[in-house]
Amino acid sequence: MVRNDESWIEFDIHGLVTMRVAESAPTAPLLRDLFAPFVTDRRIPRHDVTITAELRPMHKASFGETEYLYTERELLINETGVQVVRQGDEFEIHGTRELLVSLLPILDYLLTLRGAAMVHSATVEYRGFGICMPAWGGTGKTSTIAKLLRRDEVAFMGDDWAFVTQYRRLLSYAKPLFIKPHHRPIYPHLFANRHKPLVPVRLSRPLGRLTTVVHPVVTRYPRFARATRRFSPEHMMVTPKAAFPHARFSDGAPLATVVFVERFDGEKPILREVGRNWMVSRLIGNFNAEVSAPSRDVMTALGASGLLPIEEFFARKTAVLHDAIDGVPTLLLRVPQAYPPDLASDVIVEHLDRVVDGLRFDKARESSFDGALVDFASPEAVPA
Secondary structure, three states, X not given: OOXXXXXXXXXXXXXXXXXXXXXXXXXXXXXXXXXXXXXXXOOOOOOOEEEEOOOOOOOOOEEEOOOEEEOOXXXXXXXXXXXXXXXXXXXEEEOOOOOHHHHHHHHHHHHHHOOEEEEEEEEEEEXXXXXXXXXXXXXXXXXXXXXXXXXXXXXXXXXXXXXXXXXXXXXXXXOOEEEOHHHOOOOHHHHHOOOOOOOOHHHHHHHHHHHXXXXXXXXXXXXXXXXXXXXXXXXXXXXXXXXXXXXXXXXXXXXXXXXEEEEEOOOOOEEEEOOHHHHHHHHHHHHHXXXXXXXXXXXXXXXXXXOOOHHHHHHHHHHHHXXXXXXXXXXXXXXXXXXOHHHHHHHHHHHHHHHHHHEEEOOOOOEEEOXXXXXXXXXXXXXX
């Protein structure tokens, strides 16, 4: 039962999904930071997601071995102490740990009900049109965004997550950036006034792997987790406004192209056109691979208990993304793994220029691509 005297932080995500987080919940500071672009002072009459610390009582629950307790409307994950309650298309999430990883799959599902989907992507607006650049972590998205924003015709939308709608519109998510040691040449102003030392570049990746391992333990204690993010030598968390003080920002734009970027064991970059089915598969797979393992565990638990059937969720997201990129040029850019981060981002920018130069925008604000590509693949071919 939600307390009547509770104070709330309210969020409105592009008018698609609304949520509220109890200010007393230990996870509140994290969610306020990471969803800061969507905090609103407007009173929202209905909330798709409500997040508190207090668990609801469960009666006559079934046992999923020793891992879950569940009813037709409730799920308790024993290992983490996180409870999810579903009433129609409204969800509650309860627990005393950080609840971002529990929220993400539910948020993604709710977006599909409104004709949108989350993707793991760097995004910019170029001349009024949206450029979506999904990629694996560590590919060079953050560095690439910084270099693109040196141009007057480019506006920032996001460097990590974004939303696309079935009406071929790209929506921003200007969440905080995680700046790492190898970003020093690109963001010198952030390092000039830093409040904590960062490890040498050569130690950044091993420390990142260690952080991933201990993440499930650290997030049990939100205050400690917040302190470790603040003082971790692995990265700095900064707002986009601090990272790009002179940049223009955009909330959304018509989707013009999707360019999936990956590193590979090759000697020179390759730019190829790929089909819609290939890109939809990679958008879904990449997003789910890039969320943390606890998020995937929550999705598994929701499916196993019947609260959110996995096949229904993926079917909805597939349909949304198929509509979102229908008629939109979809390409794959492969960058040699041997390239250092700064060179890799230079190469990505160079090839994005080629893509943009090849785009033709008509008065209906739709796009097509007629540029020359290296190692061109047939429209539905899956690159090797």
